[in-house]
Amino acid sequence: MIKPRTMPGVMELLPRDQLAFQRMMDVIRRNYERFGFLPIETPVMELSEVLLTKSGGETERQVYFVQSTGSLAQGSAPELALRFDLTVPLARYVAEHEHELTFPFRRYQIQRVYRGERNQRGRFREFYQCDIDVIGKDALSPRYDAEIPAVIHAVFSELGIGPFTIHLNNRKLMRGFFEGIGIADAERQAAVLREVDKLDKQGADAVRAALTGKLEVAADAAERILTLVGTRSQSHTDALAKLAALDEGPPAQREGVAELRAVLELVHALGVPERAYTLNLSVARGLDYYTGTVYETLLDDYPQIGSICSGGRYENLAGHYTKSHLPGVGISIGATRLFYQLQEAKLLPAATSTTAVLVALFDDAGLPTAVALATELRAAGINTETTVEPRKLAKQMQYADRAGIRFVAMCGDNEAARGIVAVKDLRDGSQREIPRAELAAALLAAMA
Amino acid sequence: MIKPRTMPGVMELLPRDQLAFQRMMDVIRRNYERFGFLPIETPVMELSEVLLTKSGGETERQVYFVQSTGSLAQGSAPELALRFDLTVPLARYVAEHEHELTFPFRRYQIQRVYRGERNQRGRFREFYQCDIDVIGKDALSPRYDAEIPAVIHAVFSELGIGPFTIHLNNRKLMRGFFEGIGIADAERQAAVLREVDKLDKQGADAVRAALTGKLEVAADAAERILTLVGTRSQSHTDALAKLAALDEGPPAQREGVAELRAVLELVHALGVPERAYTLNLSVARGLDYYTGTVYETLLDDYPQIGSICSGGRYENLAGHYTKSHLPGVGISIGATRLFYQLQEAKLLPAATSTTAVLVALFDDAGLPTAVALATELRAAGINTETTVEPRKLAKQMQYADRAGIRFVAMCGDNEAARGIVAVKDLRDGSQREIPRAELAAALLAAMA
Structure with missing residues (x-):
């Protein structure tokens, strides 16, 4: 006999939790499609x-x-x-199928990725990533950068997990600013960005110490950096004003300001409410990969969860595989970790079953009536399970309740003779009699 | 520079084919849920x-x-x-979570599996399996076996890939019959079943030769087997009559007959049309794993594709992992191979995009109007893409057409001034003007 078990670091759910997870994934997929992104899948x-x-x-x-x-x-x-992410497979896919794709190529991809992480609570070796990217050929307007926060807003609004804020920055602006205060070397700029990215987690003193210490930034330059990265906007108008004040210095800085302004204006035009986004000049994203707009998304009431959706603009997707220049912009939601954290924070409602109705069975003679009833409900698009072996009604009710099935439909001899079906709604405990011919319509109305 | 490519034996699709594949998967999932099956996922x-x-x-x-x-x-x-299938992970899952599950446990699982197959056209090393199983604790009524053909019928009817027939048999019946003609050894019975399973592919002569040759079955016994396995019913009544004629011999045979009869009667009560199922006593399924009802599903006009959905009843799911006795019944659809074959046979309609509308853009000044329009459509639940950089209208039309987007919505200065939107329907080439306030409703009506 072998002990049944999985490897450490994977998330395996019981059916009701799996339903909640699937609902979350469906919301993400639906909103990605709402904005015109198309699915691809690549081999694991x-x-x-x-x-x-x-x-x-x-x-x-x-x-x-x-x-x-x-x-x-x-x-x-x-x-x-x-695969350890969906970005490298996307680069390979776009380079391989370049001549069969239409650009700008808007794709979403929702698949699992694998990393040999140290075994640790909340760390996963197998986890879902839900990515969208827009890839241009030769060029891609910063306007595409503005659609991304609209998608993020749509996804997390529908998930209904509380207020959240999308934090925006632009790495050109940052690098231009560093250049203006004498930090011109690209490697050194990247190192500074990695430090300021830690501001919200480690605080200003730690960042100051790192800048003036190992990075050898002069004290006054470090102060100017800390002032810059402390910038947070309070409203759309405030964000534009703060940007206007930064519209100076080297060309890169002014270009970054112009991009961010264009993005913010279009985000506004796209109807994203201004409480849902903010300018946050400490957002840098660790990866050197990003070259323009960068995004992070935080739950207002649970900042300790960290960013639940991040990404940005990159200069060239697939330089390892093709000579074509393929700039892009994208984001990723790490759905497995997000689900785990939302569960821990009790932010996910208990999932009801996908099954809406259990047709009860009292005795063997009632079987044809029960299955005919179930068939009618299914034909009306209602997910229905039939009890096929008679059991005590209390047991059937208990089964439905535990499984999260909302309605129990009962049609014994008495009900059949009267042409009605008795329906118990486990959500509020109410029970009513419905003429059989109206059953599907009545249930659909109750569910709507 | 590295040549971008995948390993042999994997299926990677362009977006429009991926959409068609996803539609197929959605139909399968929706119908599994329609019958009250619940999702699980296990680690790869x-x-x-x-x-x-x-x-x-x-x-x-x-x-x-x-x-x-x-x-x-x-x-x-x-x-x-x-994992190389979803059955072993299911066994491990049920044994591991036995005390947290409610039995009968009805689960569906749609995930990829991996086999180091020889590289060959139409053979895949990574492929989707779409499984349903009902697992009982200690016992499971044969009535559950009858729900399975109803699910198969729902799935393949909605897929709309032409007429199909579900072939049913029962291995108890077969083993009982073999016992009755003197083949009592279980191993030898299994060997005979493996041979008769080849009847439809290799013909009666080949099977006769194998039976009387290497299996040393006497000539008259071989003839009786061939007569039995030639049994095919032409209607529901015919199936019951053919079964009645077999209601004799050893207890196993009579038990198998009784099970099949109960299954057929309930399949009928579940509303599966009788042209969609048949008794076929040559169906054995290779695996010794099956112990009762077995199923295969064939496309009437494409028998060469082979079974597109198979499965059956098994005695004990998880004997390697638990002492609990867990009988079950289930089926599997090998979706990757099925999709490949349906495409080869041109049985799949060209998929339209999930994106319904492209909002065209004529000049930079029109951007706020275009994105506002797109936002309105999205709010009404319509998947919408916006052109964010002005291009020639012909190019935008061509883009939508290639991407399978049905509608192009145009709102230039002229239209905006008149409070209307011009909508081109690429399906029939027609164009009409719609008052802007009615646009979403008009498009939803056209799509319904």
């Missing part, structure tokens, strides 16, 4: 050579390699590996 | 020790093993492997 395995274009980094150390039985027996090096 | 990796309970078989040779970078560097044997 990529050729190692294709996946691991940058060798030896932190990422590679966390990769899972894959080998067939035959390859393992021969002692070969693994030629396959599991 | 299982512990090798848990997954490979039966060592050394054909299955194990096709397994993909997984190792993290660290484990690989240490030269350890892989502790993880990718």
